[in-house]
Amino acid sequence: GIQVEQSPPDLILQEGANSTLRCNFSDSVNNLQWFHQNPWGQLINLFYIPSGTKQNGRLSATTVATERYSLLYISSSQTTDSGVYFCAVATMFSGGYNKLIFGAGTRLAVHP
């Protein structure tokens, strides 16, 4: 099956710093989503981005489907950005059900 690798696994930032999280995947995808899981376990959908670039406030994401990677940019980080960031992908070979396979996540801690 498809492999999803996220880097870095852990990241510590000072409030106000910028960061880039990376997601590499091993096969063609027809769905890619970035999530933020908060300390209560809620998965917040950040971006649906199988290709191209999107921005939402201090966050932006770029997926280069032909090179099989996606990047999540966090600018001017805040303590509320702390948590785990997951990349999840689905391939056209998942039986047509668009099953999402999750990466291991990047654990982000933003200190004041």
Add this chain to the structure above:
Amino acid sequence: GAVVSQHPSWVICKSGTSVKIECRSLDFQATTMFWYRQFPKQSLMLMATSNEGSKATYEQGVEKDKFLINHASLTLSTLTVTSAHPEDSSFYICSARTAISNQPQHFGDGTRLSIL
């Protein structure tokens, strides 16, 4: 829009009890729903895929007799953990999508299950 409601949020029960978790799409028709399991400090692992009106498809290693999934309508799927034991304690999350292609999956808030 695209809200998925999952209940209950927390369950604590005795070993041997069966526990039912509900996943509802509140404002869209979910032709396909998914169930995930997450252990502490780990990623989400897909357990099964369910399509409305048909049997669920389970991932390798997931016991279908232990984790019963029903998707009887376009807005409701249920996961029943039968005869639960402490090793079944985990965080269970559902998601849902429509039949329209090029649309994201929408996730519930999860259910924290603790078996004593």
